[in-house]
Every structure is written in structure tokens, then in C-alpha cells.
Amino acid sequence: MDAKKTAKELIEHLGGNENVISATHCATRLRLVLKDDNKPNKQEIEELEGVKGVFSASGQFQVIFGTGLVNKVYAEFANETGLGTKDTDGGEKQVDHAEAAKKKMNPFARIARTLSNIFVPIIPAIVASGLLMGLLGMMTAFEWVAPDSPWILFLDMFSSAAFIILPILIGFSAAKEFGANPYLGAVLGGIMTHPALLNPWTLTDAVPESIVFFGMNVELLGYQGTVIPILLVVYIMSKIEKGLRKIVPNAIDLLVVPFVTVILTGFIAMLFIGPLGTWVGNGLTWSLDFIYNTAGLFAGLIFGGLYSTIVITGVHHSFHAIEAALIADLGVNFLLPIWAMANVAQGGAGFAVFFLTKNQKVKEIAIPASFSAFLGITEPVIFGVNLRFMRPFIGAAIGGALGGAYVVAMNVVTNAYGLTGIPMIAIAAPFGSSNIINYLIGMLIAAVGAFIATWILGLKEDTTKK
Known part of the structure; x- marks a missing residue:
């Protein structure tokens, strides 16, 4: 396949260079954000050599080439359109593709894409933990080793770790997606899984202690293995951090912004958002479980x-x-x-x-x-x-x-x-x-x-x- 010829013809059928805002690619598809989604001639594009399909989704016009081919076509496409090349100021001509795509999505699709961007990077940790749990289960069920074997101890640690620190993983990933400092997101996740709080992941039958703080009864219950509480907390954290950066002088930004962000969000998390998020999450889980078992x-x-x-x-x-x-x-x-x-x-x-x-x-x-x-x-x-x-x-x-x-x-x-x-x-x-x-x-x-x-x-x- 002549990648350069295909790229030139593709640009023509898309409505020309002026109709292309940004471009990127994944393993199989060329992903484009266009000014006018009605200009592309889909039927002609589908007939191009190497093209295996065309569709629009997630604010992007996507052309399927397949593994290997898409890299070659994208390189020629970028050269022909000027996307990804340096301008006279040393910057990129190409605008941020993810942001350009989001602007073309409806609000519901934006939320879906945001959640995807947060949870997809965590998939390897979840899959590894799941497989380790399976190995631990087989070793126990088939008595490959003694119950008090170090293998059981270590595998139990390895398999449960990702779920115990799940709020930290989500906090880091969510903060990146929300445009906040990811390490502050991880700190908030650490606060919500602190050893001083009862770990419900391993101590499900224990009763958490309570303290009175400004007249409020606060249970010292951790959020290990939870999802919704940390999402809500980090979203609020991102708003606080961005707001502070607008008003705090650059000279003292490093001292003031992280300190105020963590202390404000920490109290909000422990007193309000954490319990609320847990209630919402439990309600969602219960509803799905009810539908699954009833329907x-x-x-x-x-x-x-x-x-x-x-x-x-x-x-x-x-x-x-x-x-x-x-x-x-x-x-x-x-x-x-x-x-x-x-x-x-x-x-x-x-x-x-x-x-x-x-x-x-x-x-x-x-x-x-x-x-x-x-x-x-x-x-x-x-x-x-x-x-x-x-x-x-x-x-x-x-x-x-x-x-x-x-x-x-x-x-x-x-x-x-x-x-x-x-x-x-x-x-x-x-x-x-x-x-x-x-x-x-x-x-x-x-x-x-x-x-x-x-x-x-x-x-x-x-x-x-x-």
C-alpha cells in the first residue's frame, strides 16, 4: 500500500486540510477531529486502499486501517496537513486532540470519556490482582502448600494490595484527568486509606471508633477498596487547587497551594464527601445486584x-x-x-x-x-x-x-x-x-x-x- 497516496486521497475526501482540526491514532484507527463532520465522503473513504471501515464516535471521525498500517498513514497524514510539525515559535501546530474531541461531545459522553480516562490506566493493576487471587485460590483449594506457608502469606499480600490502595490509584489517575496535581490526588487517597482508619477490606466484622469533631460524630472508617468517594473528593480538590492558583502569587505558590488544598479537601473528605460517596456507591451496587438477582x-x-x-x-x-x-x-x-x-x-x-x-x-x-x-x-x-x-x-x-x-x-x-x-x-x-x-x-x-x-x-x- 502507498501510504502517502492514501493519506492525500483521505485528506481530499475529508474536505481538505482546512476541515481537519487535529489528528492522532491508536493501535488500529486514525482518529480525527473535524470542523464539519458532514463534509467527509464516507463511501469514498471506505473504498481507499487499506481502509477497513469508517465511523464517528466520541467526538472523533475514525478511520480503521489496522495494526501497522495506521502508523504509516498517520505519519504521511501529519506531513501533508502540517499537524504535529513545529511552527516558527517552536510550538506544536496541532491542538490538544483530547480537548478538541471533548468539545464536540455532549455532556453525557464527556462524563463517560472522563471516567474511561481515569479507569483504563488502572486496568493492569486490577487484572494482575485478579490473577493473583486466582492463583491463591487454587493453591488453597488443591492444598498445593500448607495453610501456614509463606506462599499463602505473600500471595495474599500481593493480590489484595491493589484493592486496599485503590483510592490512591484512582486519586492519582483522576487528578491527572481533572487537570490537578496527581500527587496531591494520591495524598488524598492516602488520607482516606490511612492506617488510623478501620480497614473494611480486611476487617469487615469490626466496628469503627467514633470521635466528636465540632459537634459532629465522625466514624474512623477507611475507604480502602472504594471508588465513588475518592472520585468526588479529587474532583473537589481539583476545583480548590485551580481556584487557589488563580489568586496565590507565584512566589509562594509551592508553599500555600498544596498546604491549603490538602487541609481543606481532607476535612471535606472525612466529614462530608466520604460518607456521602460511600452511601451512593453502596446504593448503586445494591441496585445492580438487585436487578441481576431479580431480573x-x-x-x-x-x-x-x-x-x-x-x-x-x-x-x-x-x-x-x-x-x-x-x-x-x-x-x-x-x-x-x-x-x-x-x-x-x-x-x-x-x-x-x-x-x-x-x-x-x-x-x-x-x-x-x-x-x-x-x-x-x-x-x-x-x-x-x-x-x-x-x-x-x-x-x-x-x-x-x-x-x-x-x-x-x-x-x-x-x-x-x-x-x-x-x-x-x-x-x-x-x-x-x-x-x-x-x-x-x-x-x-x-x-x-x-x-x-x-x-x-x-x-x-x-x-x-x-
């Missing part, structure tokens, strides 16, 4: 069938916060297996398209895109294949609903978030072989159900591309 199969059908539609809107980015709260409060994540069924179903529908289509380019895209869905990456198959013809997307929704109903009926759960498809087996394993088997059966139901539903619905290749 049962119906909940699986609805969530599994609608998840891919939610992905299109970008709102799914906010689900990591909910899943983290479930793990912290209940010790399990019962939502992720449902999302996994929806993702696998998209792959099953994509395979059906491979056999149904007569378009050679669509065939070339369908196989790798469908396989990526089985690994938990669904954007290529959703936007590059299934949504192009709509009926496969509906077939995938049917398969996702069937798979979702099954995993709910079988109580399939995980102890982390961030992985779906085949990789999710690793974080489903800690709950036993039956959990893994039922998850695999659910995947089979979702994929085969989506394949059959798509085959029955058929494919209209002359349908106008959307």
Missing part, C-alpha cells in the same frame, strides 16, 4: 443485546467505574461476562458476513476483524463490517442477548475488568472450572447464535452505507 435471564437478554449499541455511543467507557465498584463491594464482577457475550457475538456475525458477501474487500476485512472480536476488540468488526449492512449488527445483538442470558443464568463472574473474549478466561478461572466451562458455553451460544441469526436475516449489499 435474571431478562437482565442478561437486555444487557447482552444492547451492549454493542451502547458501544457505538461511547457511553460504555463509563462502565469501568461501575465494575470497579462491584469488585470492591461484592468481590465479583457479574457485568463483564455479559459484555463479553456481546463482543463475541459481533465476531460470530462478522464470520457470517464473510460467507454471505460477494465483495472481496469486505471478505478481506471480515476474517481478521471477527477474530479480533474474540480477543475483546470489537471496533473493527462493528464499524468495518456489521454496521455497514445493519442486518449483521442486529444478528449480533440477538447472539449477544442469548449468550448474556446464559451467563446470567449460570452466574458466571470475574474478579477484574478490562478483558473480554478469550482473554477473559484468565480472570474467570479463579472461580472454578464450572465458571470457565459455562463462560465457554456462553461464548459458543453467542457466536453461533449471531452467525445463525445473521444468516437468516441475510445480507443486502446494495444497501446504502451508513
Whole structure:
């Protein structure tokens, strides 16, 4: 593929250089923020060499090229448009892409994106802890070592650490996202998990001490393993810090701003926001648990069938916060297996398209895109294949609903978030072989159900591309 030729033609079909505000790329997609989203000729762009799909989401116009190709196209695209090059003052011509994208989102989508930016960087720590818990569980269940073995002691420490200091991790990440000092965010997380406070993560049956402060009865209860309290606290901290920086002279900024920010936010956290956040978080967890246990199969059908539609809107980015709260409060994540069924179903529908289509380019895209869905990456198959013809997307929704109903009926759960498809087996394993088997059966139901539903619905290749 001639990356330079593709980049030039892409710019032309986008409406020219003047219509491009900023550009960046991820592992598979070129992400663009445009002045006028109606100018691009999507049909012409989809016909360009190397392009595997086009869609708009999260305030960005996104073109799927695939791993490896997207880097080459972006380099040529940046050269042609001047984005990323230095101007005469030594600064970047390209504006901040994330901020430009946020400005084009509606308020709800902005909140979802913000939560995603906070929780996605924490995924490796949560996944590692989940796998360590699984290893600890197997060593205990199969008696590989004695109960008082140092292995048990160390693995228990390693596996629980991320959840005990979760407010510190979230505090750091949230402060970065809110434009505040991330280390002050971590300090607030440290205050809320201080050893002087009762740790509910390890001492669930203990009763916290209470003190009277300015006539208020304050329980000395820690927030280890909680999510919502630290999010609210760091958001308030960011407002206090930014407000102080506007009025405090630069000469004494380092002395005054951190001190006042920590002491004010610390008192607000311990007296008001912490207890309120805990109440809100417990209410959310209880509500989801009630729906899951009461609605049962119906909940699986609805969530599994609608998840891919939610992905299109970008709102799914906010689900990591909910899943983290479930793990912290209940010790399990019962939502992720449902999302996994929806993702696998998209792959099953994509395979059906491979056999149904007569378009050679669509065939070339369908196989790798469908396989990526089985690994938990669904954007290529959703936007590059299934949504192009709509009926496969509906077939995938049917398969996702069937798979979702099954995993709910079988109580399939995980102890982390961030992985779906085949990789999710690793974080489903800690709950036993039956959990893994039922998850695999659910995947089979979702994929085969989506394949059959798509085959029955058929494919209209002359349908106008959307």
C-alpha cells in the first residue's frame, strides 16, 4: 500500500486540510477531529486502499486501517496537513486532540470519556490482582502448600494490595484527568486509606471508633477498596487547587497551594464527601445486584443485546467505574461476562458476513476483524463490517442477548475488568472450572447464535452505507 497516496486521497475526501482540526491514532484507527463532520465522503473513504471501515464516535471521525498500517498513514497524514510539525515559535501546530474531541461531545459522553480516562490506566493493576487471587485460590483449594506457608502469606499480600490502595490509584489517575496535581490526588487517597482508619477490606466484622469533631460524630472508617468517594473528593480538590492558583502569587505558590488544598479537601473528605460517596456507591451496587438477582435471564437478554449499541455511543467507557465498584463491594464482577457475550457475538456475525458477501474487500476485512472480536476488540468488526449492512449488527445483538442470558443464568463472574473474549478466561478461572466451562458455553451460544441469526436475516449489499 502507498501510504502517502492514501493519506492525500483521505485528506481530499475529508474536505481538505482546512476541515481537519487535529489528528492522532491508536493501535488500529486514525482518529480525527473535524470542523464539519458532514463534509467527509464516507463511501469514498471506505473504498481507499487499506481502509477497513469508517465511523464517528466520541467526538472523533475514525478511520480503521489496522495494526501497522495506521502508523504509516498517520505519519504521511501529519506531513501533508502540517499537524504535529513545529511552527516558527517552536510550538506544536496541532491542538490538544483530547480537548478538541471533548468539545464536540455532549455532556453525557464527556462524563463517560472522563471516567474511561481515569479507569483504563488502572486496568493492569486490577487484572494482575485478579490473577493473583486466582492463583491463591487454587493453591488453597488443591492444598498445593500448607495453610501456614509463606506462599499463602505473600500471595495474599500481593493480590489484595491493589484493592486496599485503590483510592490512591484512582486519586492519582483522576487528578491527572481533572487537570490537578496527581500527587496531591494520591495524598488524598492516602488520607482516606490511612492506617488510623478501620480497614473494611480486611476487617469487615469490626466496628469503627467514633470521635466528636465540632459537634459532629465522625466514624474512623477507611475507604480502602472504594471508588465513588475518592472520585468526588479529587474532583473537589481539583476545583480548590485551580481556584487557589488563580489568586496565590507565584512566589509562594509551592508553599500555600498544596498546604491549603490538602487541609481543606481532607476535612471535606472525612466529614462530608466520604460518607456521602460511600452511601451512593453502596446504593448503586445494591441496585445492580438487585436487578441481576431479580431480573435474571431478562437482565442478561437486555444487557447482552444492547451492549454493542451502547458501544457505538461511547457511553460504555463509563462502565469501568461501575465494575470497579462491584469488585470492591461484592468481590465479583457479574457485568463483564455479559459484555463479553456481546463482543463475541459481533465476531460470530462478522464470520457470517464473510460467507454471505460477494465483495472481496469486505471478505478481506471480515476474517481478521471477527477474530479480533474474540480477543475483546470489537471496533473493527462493528464499524468495518456489521454496521455497514445493519442486518449483521442486529444478528449480533440477538447472539449477544442469548449468550448474556446464559451467563446470567449460570452466574458466571470475574474478579477484574478490562478483558473480554478469550482473554477473559484468565480472570474467570479463579472461580472454578464450572465458571470457565459455562463462560465457554456462553461464548459458543453467542457466536453461533449471531452467525445463525445473521444468516437468516441475510445480507443486502446494495444497501446504502451508513
